[in-house]
Amino acid sequence: MKIDILTLFPEMFSGVTGSSIIKNAIEKxxxxxxxxxxxxxxxxxxxHVDDYPYGGGAGMLLMAQPLFDAVAHLKAEGVKPRVILLDPAGVPYTQKLAEELAQEEQLIMICGHYEGYDERIREHLVTDEISIGDYxxxxxxxxxxAIMDSVVRLLPGALGNDQSAVTDSFSTGLLEHPHYTRPADFRxxxxxxVLMSGHHANIERWRHEESLRRTASRRPDMLDVYPLSDADLTFLKAEVLYDPNKKEQ
Incomplete structure (x- = not known):
């Protein structure tokens, strides 16, 4: 995969690309x-890469020309990249979208500054507008x-154990269950x-139920789209954690 980032501050990325999982993925x-x-x-x-908006208003806008030319320069031959505009007005970023982007050959991400962008950038240059949160x-x-980190860790071989990415929170549709390590008794x-029993079926059942419990407690909205089994519904109702007939918990 090729990831290109268009930014006025490229030095900001040296720490990210030189550390942890992303560094290892680059070296591999x-x-x-x-x-x-x-x-x-x-x-x-x-x-200059910015100018005043037509019609007046506060702030400056990134001009179309520098970004159109920069994207054209970065496009790999024979590849149709996903060109991503980082913007508060974009679609909310999710694990599902990360998994989709991880299948691409090239990502080009545009990092904005100032008040915003010339609208022609949105309409004729980018393929995706993404927001990482309402702030x-x-x-x-x-x-x-954030997008780069979430995508790179999904690439086969990026993690020490590829199964780790599969069982992460959001990848399964539920928040991840609790984890424990040694010692078995800490203060x-x-x-x-059950985790000490060696009974794998009981352990998996406990983990799944704890994922359901945690999701119902912290992100009940996720259960509205998760394919709950009859056993899941029985557990949640018994624990008084979730009622699928109610939109708000």
Whole structure:
């Protein structure tokens, strides 16, 4: 996979690409990541990439020309990349979208600054507009880092155990169950007996029910779309955790 990031601050990405899972994936040849300053693509005599909006208003807008030319320069031959605009008005980012993006050959992410973008960038350049949350950041760099991290860890071979990505929260449709490690008794706080039993079927049942319990408690909205079995419904109703007939819990 090739990931290109268009930014006015490429130095921000050196720590992310030089650490942890992303660093390992780069060294294994699973992904190639480049952060490119798009200011040199400006044809403005002073190298400006922003300008005042027509009709007036506060702030400056990123101009179309530098970004159109930068994207054209980065497109790999024979590949149709996903060109992602990081923007608060984009669709909310989800694990499902991360899994979709992980199948692509090339991602180009545009990190904005200032008040916004020339609308022609949205209409004629990008394939996706993505928001990582309902809040405003100084620029799109943090969002690009989050997307890059979530996508790279899904690439086969990026994690020490590929099964880890499959069982993560959101990947299964539920929040992940609790985990414990040694010692079994820490200051009187003990590990549930079922995890010490060696009975794999009981352990899997406990983990699934704890995922249901945690999801119902923290993110009941996820259960509205999760394919609950009859056994799941019986458990949730017995625990008074979830009523599928109620839209709000």
């Amino acid at each position: 040849g699973l992904v190639n990541v480049d952060a490119t300053d798009f200011r040199p693509f400006s044809t403005h005599r002073q190298g 405003i950041l100084t620029g799109g760099e943090v969002g690009a880092m 009187g706080l003990t590990v549930p007996d």
